[in-house]
Amino acid sequence: xxxxxxxxxxRKLQFEVGPATRDAFGKALAELGREDPDLVVVDADVSNSxxxxxxxKEFPDRFFQVGIAESNLVGIASxxxxxxxxxxxxSFACFMMCNAFDQLRMSVAFPGLPVKVAGSHSGISIGxxxxxxxxxxxxxxxxxxxxxxxxxxxxGPAARAATRGLHAWDGPGxxxxxxxxxxxxxxDESLLRxxxxxxxxxxxxxxxxxxxxxxxxxxxxxxxxxALAGRSINARVLDCHTVKPIDEDSLERAARDTGALVVxxxxxxxxxxxxxxxxxxxxxxxxxxxxxxxxxxxAESGTPQALLEKYGLTVDHMLAGAERALNRKP
Amino acid sequence: MTNKxxxxxxxxxxxxxxxxxxxxxxxxxxxxxxxxxxxxxEILVALFFGGILRHKPDQPDWPDRDRFILSKGHGCPGLYAxxxxxxxxxxxxxxxxxxxxxxxEGHPNMTKAPGIEASTGSLGQGLSIGIGHAxxxxxEGRDYRTYVMIGxxxxxxxxxxxxxxxxxxxxxxxxxxxxxxNHFQQTGRLEDVMPALEPLRHKWEAFGWYVMEIxxxxxxQIFAALDKVLGVKVKPQIIIARTVKGKGIRIxxxxxxxxxxxxxxxxKEEADIALAELGE
Numbered sequence: 001x002x003x004x005x006x007x008x009x010x011r012k013l014q015f016e017v018g019p020a021t022r023d024a025f026g027k028a029l030a031e032l033g034r035e036d037p038d039l040v041v042v043d044a045d046v047s048n049s050x051x052x053x054x055x056x057k058e059f060p061d062r063f064f065q066v067g068i069a070e071s072n073l074v075g076i077a078s079x080x081x082x083x084x085x086x087x088x089x090x091s092f093a094c095f096m097m098c099n100a101f102d103q104l105r106m107s108v109a110f111p112g113l114p115v116k117v118a119g120s121h122s123g124i125s126i127g128x129x130x131x132x133x134x135x136x137x138x139x140x141x142x143x144x145x146x147x148x149x150x151x152x153x154x155x156g157p158a159a160r161a162a163t164r165g166l167h168a169w170d171g172p173g174x175x176x177x178x179x180x181x182x183x184x185x186x187x188d189e190s191l192l193r194x195x196x197x198x199x200x201x202x203x204x205x206x207x208x209x210x211x212x213x214x215x216x217x218x219x220x221x222x223x224x225x226x227a228l229a230g231r232s233i234n235a236r237v238l239d240c241h242t243v244k245p246i247d248e249d250s251l252e253r254a255a256r257d258t259g260a261l262v263v264x265x266x267x268x269x270x271x272x273x274x275x276x277x278x279x280x281x282x283x284x285x286x287x288x289x290x291x292x293x294x295x296x297x298x299a300e301s302g303t304p305q306a307l308l309e310k311y312g313l314t315v316d317h318m319l320a321g322a323e324r325a326l327n328r329k330p
Numbered sequence: 331m332t333n334k335x336x337x338x339x340x341x342x343x344x345x346x347x348x349x350x351x352x353x354x355x356x357x358x359x360x361x362x363x364x365x366x367x368x369x370x371x372e373i374l375v376a377l378f379f380g381g382i383l384r385h386k387p388d389q390p391d392w393p394d395r396d397r398f399i400l401s402k403g404h405g406c407p408g409l410y411a412x413x414x415x416x417x418x419x420x421x422x423x424x425x426x427x428x429x430x431x432x433x434x435e436g437h438p439n440m441t442k443a444p445g446i447e448a449s450t451g452s453l454g455q456g457l458s459i460g461i462g463h464a465x466x467x468x469x470e471g472r473d474y475r476t477y478v479m480i481g482x483x484x485x486x487x488x489x490x491x492x493x494x495x496x497x498x499x500x501x502x503x504x505x506x507x508x509x510x511x512n513h514f515q516q517t518g519r520l521e522d523v524m525p526a527l528e529p530l531r532h533k534w535e536a537f538g539w540y541v542m543e544i545x546x547x548x549x550x551q552i553f554a555a556l557d558k559v560l561g562v563k564v565k566p567q568i569i570i571a572r573t574v575k576g577k578g579i580r581i582x583x584x585x586x587x588x589x590x591x592x593x594x595x596x597x598k599e600e601a602d603i604a605l606a607e608l609g610e
Contacts (some may be wrong), residue, residue: 004595033591040469045373064465064500071460072492082440082448083393103489107459126589 015183015225018049020262021030022177024156025049025054028163029088030183031079032090033059034327036167039086045071048092050177052118052253070095074103074115081113082224086167092121094134108172109145116166117142120177122152123266124294124311127180130301135176137292141272142174143244149173149197150243152273155217157186169197176215178266180304183219185239202246208233209322210254214241214273217292217313224318232245233324246276249282255287260325264292264318288328290321333592335381338549344415345375346608349578351411351605353422355434356595362428362436363593365576369546370479373571374589376552377477387417390444396465396474400447401456402510404438404593409432409446418445454487456480457507461497464505464566466599475560478507483515488606491537497566498538500595504557507539507568510546512575516592525544532566546571579604 032320033039033055042064047053049198054065066073081087090096096119098105108115122135142150151167153162160175166173185194191201203218206224213221218239225235236258238250254261261281263274274291281287294311308314336344348371353587354386356362377383377398385395400409407427414421419433423443426432435453448459461480466473480490497505509530513520520527527533540562544551552571559567576582577590581600596604 062469066492066496069487069489069492069496071454072496073459074459075455075489075493076462076465076496078455079459079464081462082459083463083466083470087465102452103458105457106449107455111449117580156598182444254528 011225016180016187017183017295018184019156020083020178020181021153021156021159022049022179024052024159025118025163025175025177026054028160030168032164033062036086039088040080040085041062041166042073042080042089044068044070044091046091049092050118052090054087061174070100071103073109074100077115078107078111079112081115086114088116088118090120092133093122093138094133094294097135097138097141104145109147112147112171114169114171116173116175118177119175121180122176123215124299124307125266125304126179127182127307128301128306131298133301134288135239136268136269138297139176139243139265139267139273143271143276145172147171148244151197151241151279152176152217152243153241154216155182155185156237157184157189157192158195158239158241161192166193167198173197178216180260182216185219185222198242198245199238199246200241200250202236202250204235204237204241206226206236207258208234208253209238209325210238210258210272210316211252211264211322212238212240212254212261214239214243214279217264217266220313220315221318224315224322227315227319228322233322233326240273240277243273243276246280248280251277251280252284255281260288260329262290262292262318262321262325264313264321266294266313268294269296288325290325292317292321303326334554336379341379341549342374343537343610344379345371345578346463346610347412347415348375349608350605351414351421351424352407353579353596355410355427356413357405357601358425358478359428359600360413360595361593362407363404363597364407364579364595365582365592366402366405367411368579369406369575369577369583370408370510371468371577372547372549373479373508373510373552374408376549376556378412378416380555380556381552383477387445390418394472394474396525397447397460397476398455399460399476399478401450401478402484403450405479406438409438410443410586413443413445419443423538430534453481453484457493458496459474459505460499460505461493461502464497464502465490465500467504474504476505478505480507480509480531482509482511482513482520482527483523485527485530494534494537494539501564502566503563505566507566507569509570509574511570512573514530514575514592530570534570538565540565540567541570542567543570543572546573547577578608580607
């Protein structure tokens with residue numbers, strides 16, 4: 001792999017650019033297919049975008065193509081799961097969650113069938129295709145389904161770990177994936193050895209403030225923490241990859257140890273990681289919380305970088321959030 | 331598991347018993363959909379008592395059982411009645427229909443009562459679920475069949491036609507849909523609400539299905555159709571059963587023209603009259 005780096009040369013901390021999380025998911029799914037003969041995959045005509053095509057090529061007999069029909073996709077997955085098949089479905093995050101939400105509610109969540117749902121092209125970082133293709137409310141919708149686990153991996157290695165973790169998860173689950181290649185946070189894969197759904201990973205210790213992030217913003221949060229260190233502010237960084245069930249213990253520890261938090265996600269303000277963290281801490285250990293997210297708006301077409309800047313998801317926005325949080329500390 | 335087909339007088343007696351259960355349990359509950367339940371009673375009797383379904387009521391999760399999925403979930407009093415009469419659970423559960431703690435919820439909940447293959451009640455989803463069961467049979471080399479009961483009003487849901495395409499694509503000849511075409515939906519006659527559903531037969535044929543149309547209250551026609559589908563190869567099949575909403579319950583049949591009885595049980599007084607008219 002070429003040693004390409006992120007374009008933001010002003011930041012001290014640089015990452016190697018790795019695969020998109022959807023790519024890592026596709027490979028992990030094919031890998032699981034070799035281990036689990038009961039694994040089946042159903043697609044609604046986007047397998048070359050979600051990368052379930054890797055599984056399809058290796059296991060054509062266990063791959064079903066239902067055409068552009070997400071509702072039907074979910075129903076068929078429900079029936080397969082009811083017969084004991086370990087069933088994965090994937091589509092764009094927006095179509096998966098928004099188009100087929102009632103089917104996920106009625107045919108999967110309500111009967112508690114362990115269907116695993118992947119939504120790729122989440123967030124605004126898909127760029128030029130624009131808002132109609134952006135899943136920015138998908139985490140809120142998935143988290144609103146009782147019994148669903150909701151996981152948002154930070155990079156390729158984490159996406160592989162999350163795919164395997166959710167495959168073993170005893171219930172329905174949603175895996176949020178992205179379109180662009182992303183920085184590799186877990187170049188040291190030993191950090192993922194104990195990966196577990198529902199268990200946040202502390203990537204950097206600190207005592208002044210905690211940056212809680214998931215998805216591609218974990219790398220951004222590490223860069224922000226490095227920049228804060230230059231200002232003699234020690235920031236803890238938590239990769240809170242699982243939005244539900246949220247890791248209340250790690251969050252409480254962070255609130256106790258650092259006294260202030262900034263929650264960062266590529267999602268609208270309603271119903272995502274920020275809401276889950278606030279809900280947990282308000283009962284466990286209230287502390288000042290600031291937010292870096294999309295707020296309450298749709299985005300537009302543009303390059304991913306331009307969109308992240310315009311809609312407030314950069315290192316600078318995290319630094320400003322940290323400053324607000326620190327100023328609110330008692 | 332039964333393969334014997336009882337004489338028609340016996341089947342008719344069982345049908346009356348199911349109708350009595352449906353009226354009694356919904357009137358006692360004070361809510362529910364008796365008219366949507368009684369329109370499919372003869373089909374349920376044929377499936378569960380006519381030697382059509384291969385199943386073991388004492389082993390509801392037997393992997394090789396034939397599946398019956400009630401996609402039009404609001405008709406569940408009918409399903410509950412036939413499941414209990416078949417021995418899946420006791421009829422003593424009926425008085426608690428729709429009450430807190432009862433396994434017999436207002437719409438079918440597969441996690442609560444044995445014999446319920448899918449949790450339904452949000453219309454349009456059962457046929458897709460049935461495809462999942464049919465594909466699983468093929469994957470595992472099992473020869474069970476999957477039957478899915480859908481409603482005529484329900485057939486206005488787009489997902490039904492998404493499923494129709496997929497079942498046809500995969501040549502699921504182990505899948506049989508039955509449409510309880512009782513001509514009424516919540517706000518009125520189907521012919522007024524959505525006349526373009528007809529000609530329904532042509533639509534299914536255009537989607538590649540083997541189509542039969544029958545009188546859904548005539549046991550001879552029901553058995554002829556259910557026997558016929560067993561020999562159909564490559565194509566999924568649909569039996570469009572023309573039925574009467576409220577069939578066998580004079581008070582409902584007469585009032586169905588005004589459609590008061592969608593989702594409305596009989597009063598205690600009406601139920602007494604209906605039960606007397608039904609007989610044992």
